[in-house]
Amino acid sequence: MLTSVRVLALAAAAFAVAPAQTFAQTYDLLLQGGQVIDPDSQTNAVRDVAIKGGKIAKVAASIPAGEARRVINVKGRYVTPGLIDLHFHSFGYSGSISPDQYALPAGTTTVIDAGGPGYRTVDAFRQQVVNKNKARVLGLMNIAGNGMTGSASEDNVADMLPDKTAEAITKNRDIIVGIKVAHFGKPGWDALKRAIDAGTRAKVPVMVDDKIFTNAGRTSEEKLLRVMRPGDMHTHMFNDRQVEIISRFNSKVQPYALEARKRGVLFDLGHGGGSMLWPVAVPAAKQGFWPDTISTDLHTSSIQLPQSDMPNCISKMMMLGMSLPDAILKSTVNPAKAISRFPEMGTLREGAIADVAVLVLHEGVFAYNDAWGKKMLGTRKLENALTVRNGEVVYDSGLQPRKESTEIYDLLLLTGSQSIAIKGSRIVKVAASIPPRQGRAVIPGLGYKVEASPMVEGAPADIVLRDGQRRALIIKAGKVIRDEDGLYVSDATYVGPYSNFK
Ligand SMILES: [Zn+2]
Structure with a gap:
C-alpha cells in the first residue's frame, strides 16, 4: 500500500519534471518582486509579472526566474499598468511634442491627443503621429475642421460641422475616441453645442476646455448642469478661467460642481501651463473634490517649470492627500473608461496588452510648482524607472528609490x-x-x-x-x-x- 503510493508519487514527480523543462523560458520578460498596484484586480501586493508575445501572461506571487528569457528585478518599486494621459498635445497645436520622446520616459504608454486634429486633418494625424510612435496615440477630434491651429480655426463657428465631424470619427474609430472643444474666444454656446451635437451623432464623449469671462454669456453652472452630457469631461478643473469649481468668495466647492459630478459629468486635471493652481486645488482637495482622471496637458511649455508629466501630476495629487493606489486608478482605469477603451488598456489582467510602468517613490523634501510657479513642499515624489510598451522595454533609467529627511521647517x-x-x-x-x-x-x-x-x-x-x-x-x-x-x-x-x- 505504502509502496504503491510512493511509486505513484514518484511517477507524478517524474511527470512534473518533464513539462517544467518543456516550459522553461516560457516568458519573454519577467518583472520580479515589485509592488503591483493594479486597480482593475484590486491588487496592491508583491507580485511577479510575466510577459509573453506582447501580452500579460501571468501575475503571481512567485514565478521562477528560469521560466523567462529576461528577468528584471523591480523589488522596492511599484509596478502598474502603463499610465494613460487623457490630455496630451502631439499634433496640430503649435506646442505639440513627441509622445515617444516625452510620454514613454514618464511611464505613459497611451496618450490622447486633446483636439489636435479636425475632420480635415485626421489623416495627417494618423500618418504623422499615430503610425510613427511606439506609444499608443489616440485622439479627440477638434470640433473645428482645421483642428487646434489657432483662433482662425478655433473661433470659426462656420467650420464647426457636427455632421462632417461625426462622419470622420465613424471612419476613424480605431484612433478617434471623442471630441474636443477648446479656446473658443467668442460669446455664446455655439462651439460647445456643435461639439456636443457631433458627440451625440458619433456616440462619443466631448472634452471641454472652455473660457468663462464676463461677456461670454456662458457660466460654469449652465455648462455643467444643462449643456454637458453625462460622460463628457471638463478638463483644466483646477483652473480659474475655464470652469469655476471653487467659489472665489468662500472657497467652498460650488453646489453645481457637486451636482454635475452626481449627474455623471467627469472632471479631468489637465495640468498644463496655466491650469493647475494651488488656490483652487488645495481647497478642492480638502473638500474631497478630486479629479476623476489625472492628465498632463503636456506641451512645450507645461513640460518646463510646472513639470506636468504624469508622475509629477500624481506626486502633486499625493501631496494634497490622494493615495497612490487611488492616483493610479485615476491614471489608468478611469481614463480608459472615459474613452470606452477599458479593459483594452489600463489593466494588468492576463491576456491584456503588456503596457507597464515601473515607478519609484522617493522620500525627502520636494518642491512642486503650480502653473503660476507658486511652490508647495511635499515629502514624496514619484518617478518612472522603466516602461514596457506592447511587451517591449522602451525605457529603463535604472533609477533607485531615495530616502532622505522628510522634515519640513516653517x-x-x-x-x-x-x-x-x-x-x-x-x-x-x-x-x-x-x-x-x-x-x-x-x-x-x-x-x-x-x-x-x-x-x-x-x-x-x-x-x-x-x-x-x-x-x-x-x-x-x-x-x-x-x-x-x-x-x-x-x-x-x-x-x-x-x-x-x-
Ligand atoms: Zn490642452
Whole structure:
C-alpha cells in the first residue's frame, strides 16, 4: 500500500519534471518582486509579472526566474499598468511634442491627443503621429475642421460641422475616441453645442476646455448642469478661467460642481501651463473634490517649470492627500473608461496588452510648482524607472528609490556657518547645514551678525540679524516682523486673488 503510493508519487514527480523543462523560458520578460498596484484586480501586493508575445501572461506571487528569457528585478518599486494621459498635445497645436520622446520616459504608454486634429486633418494625424510612435496615440477630434491651429480655426463657428465631424470619427474609430472643444474666444454656446451635437451623432464623449469671462454669456453652472452630457469631461478643473469649481468668495466647492459630478459629468486635471493652481486645488482637495482622471496637458511649455508629466501630476495629487493606489486608478482605469477603451488598456489582467510602468517613490523634501510657479513642499515624489510598451522595454533609467529627511521647517535661517530651523515659535534645530529645500521659507543671512539668546534647540525663535548697528531683520516668536533688506523668501502657498474675468 505504502509502496504503491510512493511509486505513484514518484511517477507524478517524474511527470512534473518533464513539462517544467518543456516550459522553461516560457516568458519573454519577467518583472520580479515589485509592488503591483493594479486597480482593475484590486491588487496592491508583491507580485511577479510575466510577459509573453506582447501580452500579460501571468501575475503571481512567485514565478521562477528560469521560466523567462529576461528577468528584471523591480523589488522596492511599484509596478502598474502603463499610465494613460487623457490630455496630451502631439499634433496640430503649435506646442505639440513627441509622445515617444516625452510620454514613454514618464511611464505613459497611451496618450490622447486633446483636439489636435479636425475632420480635415485626421489623416495627417494618423500618418504623422499615430503610425510613427511606439506609444499608443489616440485622439479627440477638434470640433473645428482645421483642428487646434489657432483662433482662425478655433473661433470659426462656420467650420464647426457636427455632421462632417461625426462622419470622420465613424471612419476613424480605431484612433478617434471623442471630441474636443477648446479656446473658443467668442460669446455664446455655439462651439460647445456643435461639439456636443457631433458627440451625440458619433456616440462619443466631448472634452471641454472652455473660457468663462464676463461677456461670454456662458457660466460654469449652465455648462455643467444643462449643456454637458453625462460622460463628457471638463478638463483644466483646477483652473480659474475655464470652469469655476471653487467659489472665489468662500472657497467652498460650488453646489453645481457637486451636482454635475452626481449627474455623471467627469472632471479631468489637465495640468498644463496655466491650469493647475494651488488656490483652487488645495481647497478642492480638502473638500474631497478630486479629479476623476489625472492628465498632463503636456506641451512645450507645461513640460518646463510646472513639470506636468504624469508622475509629477500624481506626486502633486499625493501631496494634497490622494493615495497612490487611488492616483493610479485615476491614471489608468478611469481614463480608459472615459474613452470606452477599458479593459483594452489600463489593466494588468492576463491576456491584456503588456503596457507597464515601473515607478519609484522617493522620500525627502520636494518642491512642486503650480502653473503660476507658486511652490508647495511635499515629502514624496514619484518617478518612472522603466516602461514596457506592447511587451517591449522602451525605457529603463535604472533609477533607485531615495530616502532622505522628510522634515519640513516653517523657516530656515542660513548664516553660512550655521543653519537654524524654526517650527512655530521655537528653534528646533541648529546644525552646520540644512538643505534650503527643507524650509517653507528661507532667509539667506550670510554677511549679517546673528543674535539670539540662546541659540539652542527648544529656545524661543527670537532672532536679530544686524548689519553693523542696523537691525536689518527681526524674528519674533518665529515670525518675521522686520525685513529691511528683503531677505525673507516665502515659498508658502499662494492664496488668491483669482485671475478670473480677465
Ligand atoms: Zn490642452
